[in-house]
Structure formats: C-alpha cells, structure tokens
Amino acid sequence: MSTTTVAHHEEHSDHPTGIMRWLTTTNHKDIGTMYLTFSLVMFLVGGAMVLGIRAELFQPGLQLMNPDFYNQLIGVHALIMIFAALMPAATGFANWMIPLQIGAPDMALPRLNNWGFWLLPPSAILLTLPFTLALFGIGDGAIATGWTFYPPLSVQGGIGVDFAIFAVHLLGVSSVMGSINIIVTLFNMRAPGMTLMKMPMFAWGWLITAFLLVATIPVLAGAVTMLLTDRHFGTHFFDAAGGGDPIMFQHLFWFFGHPEVYILLLPVWGFIPQILQTFSRKPMYGYKAQVYSLWAIGALAVVVWAHHFFTAGMPVPALLYFMYSTMAISLPLAVLFFCWIKTMWKGSMSFETPMLFAVGWIILFGIGGLTGLVLADVAADAQYHNSYFVVAHFHYTLFAGGIMGIMAGVYYWLPKMTGHMYNEKLGKLHFWLTAISFNVTFIPQFFVGLAGMPRRIPDYALQFAEFNMISTIGAFILGFSQLLFVYNIIMCAKGGQKATDKVWEGAEGLEWTLSSPPPYHSFNEQPVIK
Amino acid sequence: MATHSENQYFVPHGSIYPSILSAGLLSMAAGFVFSVATDRGGDSLAYLEGPGKWMMYFGLAVVLFMMFKWLGTVVTESVTGKYKNWEDKSFRWGMIVFIASEVAFFAAFFGALFYMRVLSVPDLAGFDPNFTPYKDFLGTWPSQGPGGVVLGETFEPNPAFKPMHWMGLPLINTVLLLTSGATITWAHWGLIKNNRKQLIIGMALTVALGIAFLICQGLEYHHAYTEMGLTLGSGAYGATFFMLTGFHGFHVTIGTLMLIVILLRCMKGHFTPEHHFGFEGVAWYWHFVDVVWLGLFIFVYML
Structure with missing residues (x-):
C-alpha cells in the first residue's frame, strides 16, 4: 500500500470548543467518540438495572421490589443494552474506523451522521423518563412487558409502553440514518484501488449489518405503530374480536428481532478477525470465505424469525422450515469459526488484552452458538422455551459475543484513538475477572433453565436457590469489574505512555498509517491502494 | 474544510x-x-x-x-x-437506500394485511363450533372480525359496514397518480433539454395532480366515515385499509410539499441539465409513492 500522499499536517482547528463542539460536530471521530461514550454510560445504566434484578433473585421470595417494578427493570434493561449500549458501540467504531480503514476524508453524509447520534439521548430519556415520572405519581412506571412488546400485555400497559414505542421509533430513525451513511461511505468513499474485495473485514461486517438494518428496522417501526393505534385509536391488528391476531405481532417483531441479533454481532465478526490477525502476526485466513459466509448469514437472518416462538403455535411444515433454516445458519458460522481458528494456527501469537478478549470471545461465543442450535430444535424447544436456558444462551451470544467483542475492539483501537497506551495489567485483570465471573453468572442459568425455572419471574421454587445465589454473586463481580474497564479508559484518555503510529507490531491496515491520535481531518488526500 | x-x-x-x-x-x-x-x-x-x-x-x-x-x-x-460529482453520487446512493427503508416500512403493513386476510380471519372462522366463541363467523373478506369482548371492552361489528369499491374515487386516484408520474418524467426531459418552459409546466402539473389526489382521498375518507360505516375501528379491514392508505397519503403529502419546493427552485433556475440531483431525488420519491399506490390499488381495493 502506498501512503505517501496522506496528509499528516496538523490542521488549524476551525471547529468550536466546549459543548458546542459536540452539539454541532460533523467530524466522524468526534461523532464516533460520542457514540462510544454514550454506549459506555448506558452500559453502566443497564448494568445497574440488572444488578437490581439479580439482587432480587439472590433468594427465593420477594425481598427488594414488587413484581411490577421487577418487570420494568427486565424490559428496560434489555432495551437499553441492545439499543443504547451494543448498537451505539458498533456504530461508534464504524464512525471512527471505517473512514480511516478505507482512506476516506470523512463519512459521506456528515451532518446526517451528527443527527444519527443526537437522536440517541432523546431515546434514552424516553426509555427512562417513566421511572422518574412514577416517582412523582404520574403514570405507573416504565414498560413492563419485556423488550418484546407482546400484545395483549402491551396493549393493556400504561404510559411506559407509549414512551418505549417512541423511543424505538427514534432509535430506528437513528439506525436507518446511520446505515444509509455507512452504505454510502463504503460504496462511494473508498480510496482509489480499494475494490470491494480488498475492504477490511470490519467494513464488510458493517455493510451487511447496514443492509439488515435498512430491511428490518422499518418493519419494527411499523409493528410498534400498529401497537400504538391498537392502544389509542381503536384498530384491531392484534385483537381477535376484530379479526386480528396477537401472534401476528410476534411475526412482525421477530422479523426485525432475529436479524437484530446479527446486526449486533456482524460488526464484531468484522473486527475480531483483524485482531486475531494482528496478534498472530500472519495474514487473515480465508478472507473470501469469510465475506461469503457473512453474506450467507445476512441472507438467512431474515428468513428464520419464527424460531423465537415455536410454542406459540404454527403448522408443522412451518415448524420444520424454521427449524431447518435456523440450523442452516450454523454452516456459514462454522466456516467463520474455522477461519478464525486457522488465522491463529501456527502464528507467533502474543496475548495482549485485545487478543485475550478475542480468544475468550471465540470460546464463549461458541458456547452461545451451540446452545442456539439446541434451542432451534422444535421438539427440544418445547422444554427450553422461556426458561432460564434461553436467558443463558442469549447472554453467551450477546454479552460474550457482543459486549466482550466490543471490549476487544476498545482495547485494540483505544491507543489509536487517544494516542496513549492503556494499562496492560489492569486490562488483563479486567479480562480474567470478566470471563470468569461471566461464566459463574450464566452457567448456573443453563442448569436452572433445564430444570424448568421460567424467565421474567421475580420469585422461584426453592430447588433453584443455590444456583441462583451463585449466579447473583457472579453477576455482582461481573458488574463491579466493569469499573476497572471504565477507569482504564478514563486514565488512557487522560494520559499515559505514548502510543506509536502502528501501536501493535503485527497491525495491518490504513488506520495504522496515521499518527496516534490521528489528525482532526485525516486523509485530505486519499491514499492509493495497489 | x-x-x-x-x-x-x-x-x-x-x-x-x-x-x-x-x-x-x-x-x-x-x-x-x-x-x-x-x-x-x-x-x-x-x-x-x-x-x-x-x-x-x-x-x-x-x-x-x-x-x-x-x-x-x-x-x-x-x-x-x-457539490460536485463525488458528492452527487453520495446523495444518489443515500436516496436509494432511504427509499429501500421506506419500502420495508410499507412491507410491514402489507404483511399485516396478508396475514389477517389469509391466516387470522379464516382461522377464527374455522374453529370447532363446540369450542369457539365465534360460532356464526364466516371469515369472508372483507371482514370486520367476529366481534367479542377483548380486554374488558365489547367490540361489535357495524352492520352498516361496506368495503370501499375500487371503481370511483380510487380509480380516479390511480389515474391521477399515474399521470403525475408521466408529467414529472416529461418535466425531467424538459430539464435535460434545457427547455425551461416544459420543465416548469410539467412540474406545475405534477404538483396539481398530487394535490388533486389528496383532495380525492379526503373525499373518500369523508365518505367512508359518514356513509359507509368504514372507520379505523372497523376490524381487520378498517385497520389495514386506513393504515395503508393513510400512511400512503402522508407520503403523498410530503412528496407534494417536496415537489412544490422543487417547482420553486426550478423557477429560480437552480438546476442545470448536468446537475440536478435535488430534482431527481424528489422524482424518485414520487415514483416510489406511485408504485406503493399501485400495490394498494390491487391488494386493498381490487382483490
């Protein structure tokens, strides 16, 4: 790669300072920083909620909260973690790294980019405002239906449901705007010579994510709009008396909801191979196979939704179709796992924090994937459905596969973003605490789930007491060890050992050709890829 | 910068x-x-x-x-x-993806229509008579549903209910929108040939047709509510009818406003034969609204 034309000069700062800088910015790095910071804050908020849930479950019986408040915490925890913690983190990385990785001057539509971010704080306010209002005696608190909004419960619910519907609308607009920007950037802003099949894997992951978002988020918007009209304007979409059907909502919701899983994971599948390659000091194995597998998973993602409600009732041919198509996803996913492992095979590996997270991620996400295969089996699912087995399964995919992947990315790119090395010892401690306490939290949930403990219930039978106690202890260690992560990030942003331009010995890619931190305007002249 | x-x-x-x-x-x-x-x-x-x-x-x-x-x-x-060619290309891609997301939005409501019509309404009529509260329900489309008590409130289908026939206002609206698709293309040809008169007349006609469509739809809704017993609360048919045509009408309103802005910009001479993405973006949007209408006309009104 030729990088001789890259502009390295320090631009005079022509941007406002203080709060106005952040309110008005059109700079992809500023916007990326805002996304990542927002994500971290909401991760802690959502985490605090789940500590409330786990504290209640420490012992059988009701100790700390009434069941209604428990339900509210369950619903808002999920909505915050999915929409306000994981998705913004991935979008933050996209903003920061995609222009750097493809040699672009900025994102293609910078003002739209700013709007995409600034829709997020209003949505977070809409999600959490009902808690505050309830304190003043207005309404009955936040959405208590779980994050899935199933009618008829959500049609009966109070103002929390309406607030959540509008929060989802704003988050949806934000995601669609972000996706438009990313698709346009990848199609139109690549450096000369960078063909699609030379794009970094992260860019590929995000391209497919963006397509999925554009195809499915509007369907969710439509579904919650029908819910809103059923609640307030007398329609009967989800009401048998008018010819509607509550199960129709489940179809509409999961038509979005299942691709959403891949929306959360595909960006991570993009940069994890890059991390593995960097710390194995050898080229990525099976680039093409990985790209095609990502496409295959993206395509399968939109045709398997009904496996989320096998037990709701559907014809046997439909059950079989959704079972087999769901299991088919494991084929391209197995190709990806093979490529990730083969990338490390016989490499001269070293285990800095990002690599620890990446390797741990492969193992833990693998458990998430394999337990998903079990859930996809219609006959078995009749037992597993809505049990704690499901909770454990999707935390292995979304906490280990999502959040821990994002953490690998944070440690990998933080020196590039801040210009300082983070504290390696603290980083490693954070990894080990997270990985161990994560398993302590969720392995017991597989067992209680198999034994029949239902999810979303604040009380449980006595025979589940020991496992729940272990799970709660794990959750508190997991929660508080994230403070190490926050501390490490803050200290790294404030100062520390200077990072080199390349940061990691084995790093490849255009982002490592710029200074650390990169200049405010990177790539005024596009590099030429040979 | x-x-x-x-x-x-x-x-x-x-x-x-x-x-x-x-x-x-x-x-x-x-x-x-x-x-x-x-x-x-x-x-x-x-x-x-x-x-x-x-x-x-x-x-x-x-x-x-x-x-x-x-x-x-x-x-x-x-x-x-x-904005030069590079930026122009970004706007084009952006508009294409945006319209794709709009298609997905309408797909949700079409999906609801198909689901209710093909699955839930016939299913409600098909239960074993010994075990169903909906004994006399035939499940034919158009349907207001069987009626019954849901969430503590009783829903009674309106006996005066009539579905909207495709002849009459809907057919007129189809002709209006299809014609507007032609006039905007004619205006575009005028723009490319640098024939300002053709451009402005074509755009003005398109705006007029858009407004005429909205007036007809207003009359249709008025007719439905006052004379046909067809409301948003008319069960499966009413909900899908008004949500689909309502969101479409909302998009026509936005489209007409954008057309008016573009007409004013045409009169000010903002567009050149080579460089007129603003015009094209709105034209694409208008064609999209047109195509959605055809889907509505076939699946909501005719079939």
Whole structure:
C-alpha cells in the first residue's frame, strides 16, 4: 500500500470548543467518540438495572421490589443494552474506523451522521423518563412487558409502553440514518484501488449489518405503530374480536428481532478477525470465505424469525422450515469459526488484552452458538422455551459475543484513538475477572433453565436457590469489574505512555498509517491502494 | 474544510440543526404520549392532555423550523457549487437506500394485511363450533372480525359496514397518480433539454395532480366515515385499509410539499441539465409513492 500522499499536517482547528463542539460536530471521530461514550454510560445504566434484578433473585421470595417494578427493570434493561449500549458501540467504531480503514476524508453524509447520534439521548430519556415520572405519581412506571412488546400485555400497559414505542421509533430513525451513511461511505468513499474485495473485514461486517438494518428496522417501526393505534385509536391488528391476531405481532417483531441479533454481532465478526490477525502476526485466513459466509448469514437472518416462538403455535411444515433454516445458519458460522481458528494456527501469537478478549470471545461465543442450535430444535424447544436456558444462551451470544467483542475492539483501537497506551495489567485483570465471573453468572442459568425455572419471574421454587445465589454473586463481580474497564479508559484518555503510529507490531491496515491520535481531518488526500 | 479541487470531498462545517431537531422530536414524542396518556390502574391522567398537546405542537414547530433551516443550508451549498460529482453520487446512493427503508416500512403493513386476510380471519372462522366463541363467523373478506369482548371492552361489528369499491374515487386516484408520474418524467426531459418552459409546466402539473389526489382521498375518507360505516375501528379491514392508505397519503403529502419546493427552485433556475440531483431525488420519491399506490390499488381495493 502506498501512503505517501496522506496528509499528516496538523490542521488549524476551525471547529468550536466546549459543548458546542459536540452539539454541532460533523467530524466522524468526534461523532464516533460520542457514540462510544454514550454506549459506555448506558452500559453502566443497564448494568445497574440488572444488578437490581439479580439482587432480587439472590433468594427465593420477594425481598427488594414488587413484581411490577421487577418487570420494568427486565424490559428496560434489555432495551437499553441492545439499543443504547451494543448498537451505539458498533456504530461508534464504524464512525471512527471505517473512514480511516478505507482512506476516506470523512463519512459521506456528515451532518446526517451528527443527527444519527443526537437522536440517541432523546431515546434514552424516553426509555427512562417513566421511572422518574412514577416517582412523582404520574403514570405507573416504565414498560413492563419485556423488550418484546407482546400484545395483549402491551396493549393493556400504561404510559411506559407509549414512551418505549417512541423511543424505538427514534432509535430506528437513528439506525436507518446511520446505515444509509455507512452504505454510502463504503460504496462511494473508498480510496482509489480499494475494490470491494480488498475492504477490511470490519467494513464488510458493517455493510451487511447496514443492509439488515435498512430491511428490518422499518418493519419494527411499523409493528410498534400498529401497537400504538391498537392502544389509542381503536384498530384491531392484534385483537381477535376484530379479526386480528396477537401472534401476528410476534411475526412482525421477530422479523426485525432475529436479524437484530446479527446486526449486533456482524460488526464484531468484522473486527475480531483483524485482531486475531494482528496478534498472530500472519495474514487473515480465508478472507473470501469469510465475506461469503457473512453474506450467507445476512441472507438467512431474515428468513428464520419464527424460531423465537415455536410454542406459540404454527403448522408443522412451518415448524420444520424454521427449524431447518435456523440450523442452516450454523454452516456459514462454522466456516467463520474455522477461519478464525486457522488465522491463529501456527502464528507467533502474543496475548495482549485485545487478543485475550478475542480468544475468550471465540470460546464463549461458541458456547452461545451451540446452545442456539439446541434451542432451534422444535421438539427440544418445547422444554427450553422461556426458561432460564434461553436467558443463558442469549447472554453467551450477546454479552460474550457482543459486549466482550466490543471490549476487544476498545482495547485494540483505544491507543489509536487517544494516542496513549492503556494499562496492560489492569486490562488483563479486567479480562480474567470478566470471563470468569461471566461464566459463574450464566452457567448456573443453563442448569436452572433445564430444570424448568421460567424467565421474567421475580420469585422461584426453592430447588433453584443455590444456583441462583451463585449466579447473583457472579453477576455482582461481573458488574463491579466493569469499573476497572471504565477507569482504564478514563486514565488512557487522560494520559499515559505514548502510543506509536502502528501501536501493535503485527497491525495491518490504513488506520495504522496515521499518527496516534490521528489528525482532526485525516486523509485530505486519499491514499492509493495497489 | 473548504473544497480545493475536484479530488476533495466537501465536508460541511459543524451544524446545530441536527441536535435541535432531535430535541424537537423528543418534545413531540413526549408530548404525544402525555396527550393520550392512560394508566393501567385506571387512574385518570387526563390532566396531562392539555400540556401534552402544547409540548407536541412546540416540538413539531421546532422540527419543521429546523428542517427548513437545514434543507435551506443544503440548497445554498448546492447553488454555490459545493457539490460536485463525488458528492452527487453520495446523495444518489443515500436516496436509494432511504427509499429501500421506506419500502420495508410499507412491507410491514402489507404483511399485516396478508396475514389477517389469509391466516387470522379464516382461522377464527374455522374453529370447532363446540369450542369457539365465534360460532356464526364466516371469515369472508372483507371482514370486520367476529366481534367479542377483548380486554374488558365489547367490540361489535357495524352492520352498516361496506368495503370501499375500487371503481370511483380510487380509480380516479390511480389515474391521477399515474399521470403525475408521466408529467414529472416529461418535466425531467424538459430539464435535460434545457427547455425551461416544459420543465416548469410539467412540474406545475405534477404538483396539481398530487394535490388533486389528496383532495380525492379526503373525499373518500369523508365518505367512508359518514356513509359507509368504514372507520379505523372497523376490524381487520378498517385497520389495514386506513393504515395503508393513510400512511400512503402522508407520503403523498410530503412528496407534494417536496415537489412544490422543487417547482420553486426550478423557477429560480437552480438546476442545470448536468446537475440536478435535488430534482431527481424528489422524482424518485414520487415514483416510489406511485408504485406503493399501485400495490394498494390491487391488494386493498381490487382483490
């Protein structure tokens, strides 16, 4: 790669300072920083909620909260973690790294980019405002239906449901705007010579994510709009008396909801191979196979939704179709796992924090994937459905596969973003605490789930007491060890050992050709890829 | 960052509009929730309705003003030559993806229509008569559903209910929209040939046809509510009919407003035969609205 034309000069700062800088910015790095910071804050908020849930479950019986408040915490925890913690983190990385990785001057539509971010704080306010209002005696608190909004419960619910519907609308607009920007950037802003099949894997992951978002988020918007009209304007979409059907909502919701899983994971599948390659000091194995597998998973993602409600009732041919198509996803996913492992095979590996997270991620996400295969089996699912087995399964995919992947990315790119090395010892401690306490939290949930403990219930039978106690202890260690992560990030942003331009010995890619931190305007002249 | 050459991409200066626009949306959304607030416990939240409405209107005003300012900035940047071919291509891709997302939005409502018509309504009629509360329900389309008690409230199908026939206003509306698709293309040819007269007449005709469509739809809705017993609450048929045609009508309204802006810009001479993405973007949007209407005409009115 030729990088001789890259502009390295320090631009005079022509941007406002203080709060106005952040309110008005059109700079992809500023916007990326805002996304990542927002994500971290909401991760802690959502985490605090789940500590409330786990504290209640420490012992059988009701100790700390009434069941209604428990339900509210369950619903808002999920909505915050999915929409306000994981998705913004991935979008933050996209903003920061995609222009750097493809040699672009900025994102293609910078003002739209700013709007995409600034829709997020209003949505977070809409999600959490009902808690505050309830304190003043207005309404009955936040959405208590779980994050899935199933009618008829959500049609009966109070103002929390309406607030959540509008929060989802704003988050949806934000995601669609972000996706438009990313698709346009990848199609139109690549450096000369960078063909699609030379794009970094992260860019590929995000391209497919963006397509999925554009195809499915509007369907969710439509579904919650029908819910809103059923609640307030007398329609009967989800009401048998008018010819509607509550199960129709489940179809509409999961038509979005299942691709959403891949929306959360595909960006991570993009940069994890890059991390593995960097710390194995050898080229990525099976680039093409990985790209095609990502496409295959993206395509399968939109045709398997009904496996989320096998037990709701559907014809046997439909059950079989959704079972087999769901299991088919494991084929391209197995190709990806093979490529990730083969990338490390016989490499001269070293285990800095990002690599620890990446390797741990492969193992833990693998458990998430394999337990998903079990859930996809219609006959078995009749037992597993809505049990704690499901909770454990999707935390292995979304906490280990999502959040821990994002953490690998944070440690990998933080020196590039801040210009300082983070504290390696603290980083490693954070990894080990997270990985161990994560398993302590969720392995017991597989067992209680198999034994029949239902999810979303604040009380449980006595025979589940020991496992729940272990799970709660794990959750508190997991929660508080994230403070190490926050501390490490803050200290790294404030100062520390200077990072080199390349940061990691084995790093490849255009982002490592710029200074650390990169200049405010990177790539005024596009590099030429040979 | 100013543009220095063809090889540099225009990155606009910071802008306060997006963040204020988002604050306006927050006020609109929260205001709406307050204005329709209900409580699960049955406590009245009616006292929130007044302040909620004001919050909503205030938010709407902020949103409209910010969109006006933002799009005004875009127009200024366009006419001062900030956008060259590279930027133009971004806008094209952006508009294509945006329209794709709109297609997905309408797909949700079409999906609801097909699901109810093919699955849920016949299923409700097909239960074993010994075990169903819907004994006399035949499940034929158009349907208001069997009626019954749901969530403590009784829903009775309206005996005066009639579905909307495709002859008459819907057919006129189809002709109006298809013609408008032709007139906007004719205007586009005028723009490419640098025939300003053809451009402006074509655009004015398109705007007039769009407005005529909206008037016809208003008459249709009035007719439905006052004479046909067809309302938003008319079960499966009423809900899908009004949601699909209503959201379509909303898109026609937005499209007509955009066409009016483009007409004014045409009269001011903002577009050249080589460089007129603003025109094309709106034309694409208008064609999209047109195609959705054809889907509606076939699946909602005719079949």
